[in-house]
Amino acid sequence: MLNRGITAVLILASALVLPVAMLAQQPAQQSQQSSTPAVSDQDIQMLRADIRSQRKQIIAANLPLTDAEATKFWPVYDAYMQDVRKNADARVALIKEYAQNYDTMTDAQALSLVKRWGAMDQAFINTRVSWMPKFEAVLPGKKAALFYQLDRRLSALIDMQMMSLIPVIKQ
Numbered sequence: 001m002l003n004r005g006i007t008a009v010l011i012l013a014s015a016l017v018l019p020v021a022m023l024a025q026q027p028a029q030q031s032q033q034s035s036t037p038a039v040s041d042q043d044i045q046m047l048r049a050d051i052r053s054q055r056k057q058i059i060a061a062n063l064p065l066t067d068a069e070a071t072k073f074w075p076v077y078d079a080y081m082q083d084v085r086k087n088a089d090a091r092v093a094l095i096k097e098y099a100q101n102y103d104t105m106t107d108a109q110a111l112s113l114v115k116r117w118g119a120m121d122q123a124f125i126n127t128r129v130s131w132m133p134k135f136e137a138v139l140p141g142k143k144a145a146l147f148y149q150l151d152r153r154l155s156a157l158i159d160m161q162m163m164s165l166i167p168v169i170k171q
Helices: 003-032 041-062 067-101 107-138 141-165
Strands: none
Touching: 041 067, 041 141, 067 107, 107 141
């Protein structure tokens, strides 16, 4: 069932990763080329809106819902994604901070970033766990479990792609 959505997942992951990677690589590139254009907050916001839409399309294509289930599920999903968006906003802010300090990062800044990234990971886990009963209330068990799988896979793909393109801390 997931095969028809795999291309869309890869496109989604790539779409998220490109501007984030550009943000993280920007300081290193600017020291080599002063003409490198910056990625604006508006660009990031437009891309994130597109990603949210693609993510929803992937869920819809891979989670078979009856009309009655869909009527109950999508409002819960939309509210859940608003909470997820808060976590994503914090990640973007942290990545921007990392990019701004990439060339001059101190040991204290590096440790602070790692600790805050861990706290963000935990916050996202807490968000996901807190929403489980709400999804279970609107979907039968197997469909709720399928949604959890799809949601985690999409998140993992996005995270893996994002992290693979952000340069590691300079020594």
